[in-house]
Amino acid sequence: MIGDLLRRLTAPGPEPLPFDDARLALAALLVRIARADGEYEGVEIGRIDRILATRYGLTPFEAAKLRGEAEALEAEAPDTVRFTRAIKEAVPYDDRVKVVEALWAIVLADGARDHEEDAILRLVAPMLGVNDRDSNLARQRVEAGRA
Numbered sequence: 001m002i003g004d005l006l007r008r009l010t011a012p013g014p015e016p017l018p019f020d021d022a023r024l025a026l027a028a029l030l031v032r033i034a035r036a037d038g039e040y041e042g043v044e045i046g047r048i049d050r051i052l053a054t055r056y057g058l059t060p061f062e063a064a065k066l067r068g069e070a071e072a073l074e075a076e077a078p079d080t081v082r083f084t085r086a087i088k089e090a091v092p093y094d095d096r097v098k099v100v101e102a103l104w105a106i107v108l109a110d111g112a113r114d115h116e117e118d119a120i121l122r123l124v125a126p127m128l129g130v131n132d133r134d135s136n137l138a139r140q141r142v143e144a145g146r147a
Helices: 002-010 019-035 042-056 060-076 080-090 093-107 115-127 132-143
Strands: none
Touching: 002 019, 002 060, 019 042, 019 060, 019 080, 019 093, 019 115, 042 060, 042 093, 080 093, 080 115, 093 115, 093 132, 115 132
16 A cells, blocks of 8 residues: 555656545655654654544544554655655645644644754745745644644
């Protein structure tokens, strides 16, 4: 399953992903951001599970299962540039903005803006095709607790 999804994501001119595959790819991106500082901790894992449960209407068990699949995909996914470009091609803009919002929630999960996490998010948002203004508004919504 993971190999097939990676092949579809990295194919020239990828087709829009089916819902389940898009959900998995976006969850893997959450994991990648959380792992960016070399510390993948319980607070980040818990935040990812809550984001997945809320966003996709999952039970805690289903969210944890999706996160586990996303961890495996993230470990095998190509470099962040190719991975995010593939997601950009396969996922509608509004969903990508919501993903950037979720990514900010992961970066801010431990109460601090870690330099490595912050840097990768500032790199990832434009690669997803999300402009600086929308990324900053997403961060502000998270900081204000409105996300």
